[in-house]
Amino acid sequence: xxxxxxxxxxxxxxxxxxxxxxxxxxxxxxxxxxxxxxxxxxxxxxxxxxxxxxxxxxxxxxxxxxxxxxxxxxxxxxxxxxxxxxxxxxxxxxxxxxxxxxxxxxxxxxxxxxxxxxxxxxxxxxxxxxxxxxxxxxxxxxxxxxxxxxxxxxxxxxxxxxxxxxxxxxxxxxxxxxxxxxxxxxxxxxxxxxxxxxxxxxxxxxxxxxxxxxxxxxxxxxxxxxxxxxxxxxxxxxxxxxxxxxxxxxxxxxxxxxxxxxxxxxxxxxxxxxxxxxxxxxxxxxxxxxxxxxxxxxxxxxx
Numbered sequence: 001x002x003x004x005x006x007x008x009x010x011x012x013x014x015x016x017x018x019x020x021x022x023x024x025x026x027x028x029x030x031x032x033x034x035x036x037x038x039x040x041x042x043x044x045x046x047x048x049x050x051x052x053x054x055x056x057x058x059x060x061x062x063x064x065x066x067x068x069x070x071x072x073x074x075x076x077x078x079x080x081x082x083x084x085x086x087x088x089x090x091x092x093x094x095x096x097x098x099x100x101x102x103x104x105x106x107x108x109x110x111x112x113x114x115x116x117x118x119x120x121x122x123x124x125x126x127x128x129x130x131x132x133x134x135x136x137x138x139x140x141x142x143x144x145x146x147x148x149x150x151x152x153x154x155x156x157x158x159x160x161x162x163x164x165x166x167x168x169x170x171x172x173x174x175x176x177x178x179x180x181x182x183x184x185x186x187x188x189x190x191x192x193x194x195x196x197x198x199x200x201x202x203x204x205x206x207x208x209x210x211x212x213x214x215x216x217x218x219x220x221x222x223x224x225x226x227x228x229x230x231x232x233x234x235x236x237x238x239x240x241x242x243x244x245x246x247x248x249x250x251x252x253x254x255x256x257x258x259x260x261x262x263x264x265x266x267x268x269x270x271x272x273x274x275x276x277x278x279x280x281x282x283x284x285x286x287x288x289x290x291x292x293x294x295x296x297x298x299x300x301x302x303x
Contacts, residue, residue: 006048009034009041010118020125031122031141041119042145049113054106056152061160062097062239069160076286079167086168090223090232092245094168098160098205099239101212108209108261111183114144124182125303132185136263139180139301153181158292161265165203166289169245171279175202175269177293180302183209186219186252187259194252196224200302201246201266202274208236209261216258224249236260246274271300 012034015027058066065085072079086094099107114134115121121134122142135143136153144150157179166173180201186192206221220233221242233253234242244250246266268274 004044005037005040006044006117006119009037009120012037012120014120020123028141034120035141038119038142039145043147045114045117045119046146046148049110050148053110053113056107056110056148058155060099060103060107062100065096065098065160069163072163073159073290076290079163079286079289082164082167086164086243089234089242091225091227092169092248093223093234094243095234096164096241096243097237097239098207098241099209101238104209104211104239108211110149111209114146114149124184130184130191132187132191132261133183136181136183137179137301139178139299140182157181157265157267161203161205162267162293163290164243165205165267166284168243169203169281170284170289171275171281172202172245172267173284173288175273175275176267177269177295178267178272178298178300180266180268181264183261183263185259185261186216186255188218188255188257192219193254196222196249196251198249199246199266200272200274201268203243203267204246205241205243205263205265207241207263207265208238209263210236210238210259212238214238214258216260217256218253219255219260220253222251222253236262247277266302268302270295270298272302 015024015030019027065082068081068085072082086096089095115132120142121144122140123130124133124135135141137143138145138150162176165176210216220235222231222233223244224231231251236242246268
């Protein structure tokens, strides 16, 4: 009996970790050769799970954040209510509650089901080849192409991340037309840390997906204070997020127990353009902030 597209995708053998680490030409060939098969497989898988899972929608968001965002889209002069939900915990580094911890299990269950589907997913290997991470944006080969997830992801970028970024970092307007995203997973003795680095983004939103009670030790995210030359360590709580400019040096310290799972979202300009280092913050009218970019979606992926 002929295999359907989902079964064909599940029968594929993912390139070896070594081949991916060394960027073997065969790895790119694997993704290129199977792009249509994988897309069709994720469509089929998504159709199968819809009847058995809760929808990925705004109910997963922190209620206060969702209310403030929706009101600002209707009347941008009300955007200052969002400022009350942000805490500047370091120079240019903000924390906020992004997801509702009581609803996070819906998203986690969906992601676990996707992982267990055995459809090849490309792990992020820009900074480190992360075993339980995945590419989330269609600019990346081997991404999580399930239509329901893609609709949810785009809503998070367009309705939430971009206007918040413009509110606190006005200079990124125009350098925020494109997006990029991946998930990353830390656990002791495997993928447990990331060295100090900057991001190839104008703005980064790093969202924790741990459930209440799913505790870990270590794994602080350290941010460099350029004024003092010292690093400050910050810890995630379930559903919380950190928002910062991509050029801020930061690192993930080793996790010593438990596990930590995060979404990492990036915004940048067309073909990866970033704001100049010496760009000055300028005043932007609120009405401009609460608009969608008109630039066409390009295919540029940083890694």
